[in-house]
Amino acid sequence: MTDASVAPALNPDLPAIICVSTANADVLRTQLGRYAAEYTVRVEAGPEAAGRCAQALTDAGAPIALVIIDTDLAPADFKEALHGFRTRVPNARRLAVTAWGHYLEHAPLLRHKVAMGVFDTHLLLPRGTRDEEFHSVVVDLLNDWAATTAPAQVETVQIVAPAGDATARQLSEYLFRTGSPHGVHSPDSEVGRALLADYAGARDQWPLVSAMGRPLGPCPDVQAMAREIYGRPNPADLAALSDVLDAIVVGAGPAGLAASVYASSEGLSTVALEAEAIGGQAGTSSMIRNYLGFPHGISGMRLAFRARTQATRFGTRFFSGWSVTGVVPGRGDEPHEVVTEGGSLRARSVIVATGVAYRRLGVDALEALVGRGVNYGAAMGQAREMSGRDVVVVGGGNSAGQAAVHLSRFARSVTIVIRRPALSETMSAYLIAEIEANPRITVRGSTRVADGGAEEGELAWLALEDTASGQRERISAQGLFLLLGAEPHCEWLPAAVARDGRGFVLTGRDVPPEHWSVGLPPADLETSVPGIYAAGDARAGSMKRVASATGEGAAVVSLVHERIARLVPAAQAR
Incomplete structure (x- = not known):
């Protein structure tokens, strides 16, 4: 004793x-x-x-x-x-x-x-x-x-919204991914009333947000939240970037962060543009245990934070909340123009590292409940709300496995639903072993989510269907986390950048021969347009792992160096 x-x-x-x-x-x-x-x-x-x-x-x-x-x-x-x-x-x-x-x-x-x-x-x-x-x-x-697990001790961002507001939950999830301490408060709570006391705007535009002590105001989506925290560059910022950059990195997941670190550490003028959260999908991972150099594991959020800090130290400039809407390839050796919602930038090289997004489930009844128990991605910030509840995770990749393990710390039960018979074809062995040893997690193979419904506006049940027999079973579920494989969103790229039938960017010898120059294929990570490169999950044939994306992001910088070494002396000669 x-x-x-x-x-x-x-x-x-x-x-x-x-x-x-x-x-x-x-x-x-x-x-x-x-x-x-x-x-x-x-x-x-x-x-x-x-x-x-x-x-x-x-x-x-x-x-x-x-x-x-x-x-x-x-x-x-x-x-x-x-x-x-x-x-x-x-x-x-x-x-x-x-x-x-x-x-x-x-x-x-x-x-x-x-x-x-x-x-x-x-x-x-x-x-x-x-x-x-x-x-x-x-x-x-x-x-x-x-x-x-613990509530924030200090709230850098405060969100005011009625209970169950779907947008407020999306904002909270974004803040969780970025490591920003925050709180969500109902309008009739003590904190909510205090914040609303000095607010003269309309009370029907929930959620309202106060960031870094600034006055309360409407915040309609994640991109608005990103700009609220990190700011939108003013004209002076854009003027400072009017010169031709060495590299613009589009996307700040593992590949984009690695490219930013290595490019800026080599003295290249580098700007990284990210539409939402630094870290990409990897930032939602509760614990990555097989990443080199972290024997005790590291969360995706912390890995992204450290990589961003490292890149910033070397000189990379990050702009969050900026969606890239297009790229205008330069003629010959002219720089490329990257068009964004905040203005256009020019660079000698563009690195496409936008990663992928999760596929939609396609069940109308459940799409209507997104943000009210139904979540695309790991939604780590929602895990605490699952305490004592029944949860279903759909997906057989590592992200789904990590989400299930993390949710099992809170939920009463976690069911992994996959169309394949078993996890072994798509998930790392270490995660499968951990899942098999966890008494709260069950795996249902050859199964899909076919329907679902709500009670009092929140998800309450799901219908699971056996893909072989078509037999359905209705189960209790208050949380559904959908990690349904990968879909690239590279429609903003010009037609000159070749892609495969699924929209992934082609590089190297995968580029169709009609796009080759003097009979030679592009370099391994170069696209069909000279000076535009692809790294990470958006690239056709990539491994869809954090470590491989990081490796590609680092490797692409050597190609950028070669291009700049050729272009800069030529420009100076003119």
Whole structure:
């Protein structure tokens, strides 16, 4: 049992860290002491004491952010502690710690449990002071919990809208993807009334938004929100960009971000244009575990934030909320003109990195419920609303698997629906293993969503149809998350840029021979128009993985360099 003289009091205003350890309790209590100012830290001797502590915290209204279980517990106690916390507080992050002397003995078992998603990660117990490698992982886990589970402590953006407003939910999801702390408040709430007190505009234009302390005003869509946060360049900004740029990157998902980092780090004048959220679809991923260099995983939102910061440091200028409406190819060696809603820019090279969008389901009854329980994409910001509810995820790719795992931290049940018989053809093995080990997730193969309906304006049920027999089953569902494969949106490109039958941009030897120059195909990532390149998911034949998109974004910069090396001396000679 914990010594009552050293056990901190329960504070319902602070999230909690619970550690279960006997042999190493003093070490963990000392190491975790640095968090005591902002977390209630409890070190308990066994599963029974830890369970009582967790119940007391829950009764007091204090959330549990992190559970740390020492692998030196007796096997039965270890199993009981793990099962108890995974059941009682599924949205808490789980960390296993092992003393150095027992690492070789315990590591094989723990490695398997981490792969199954039983633990978020496994660390060695610190042996001295200031073990920052240990604490960096603890901080990442707490950061991930705070970003996905805890309410925002400070609201940079405040949204006022009636409960269930679909646009307000879309704005909230955008803000979640960009890592912007925010809150959604009903007009009759205390915060809502305070914000509306000084608002003289019409009260029927919901949602209303106050960003960075600015006055409340209407915000009709995500692009308006992007401009509200990041601003629209003024004439002086455009004048500063009137010279010919080296590279314009269209799209700021993994491929676009990588291209921006490598281009600007090489001294190329670079502008990145993004219609919505920096990070693209990857920004919605709750946890990417197979990305090189992040052994404990990283969320898509955090990866995008770091990449944007890195590119900005090297000199890339980002403009969010700008849709590109067209490209006018330059004649010969003349620069290309990129036409946007905010004006036109010229560049020697254009990198198309717009990624893909999810296909529509095509069920009218459910399309009418988008934003009211039906979501396209992972909709990470909506996960907390699924607490205690039944959820269906449609899709067999990695994004669908990551969404299902994250939703299982909140929902009562998660059903993955796919048309194929099994996930093995489309999903990474590590995710399949984690899904199979998760008691809250069920996979239904050879199945499609055929119909659905609402109660009180919100999704309430779905009809699932067996694709072989046509038999339908009606199930309860309050959340539907649709991740239905990829559709490129490259219709803004000129006809001179060749695309395949599905609209993906052709590059290299895939470009039809009639577009080749002097009998030679374009370079591997170059399109049928010299100086226009494609990288990432929008390119025909790409792997549709974050790492491959990043690799293509980096690789395309060498082609841009070659073009500029040829064009600039020629222009100077003229």
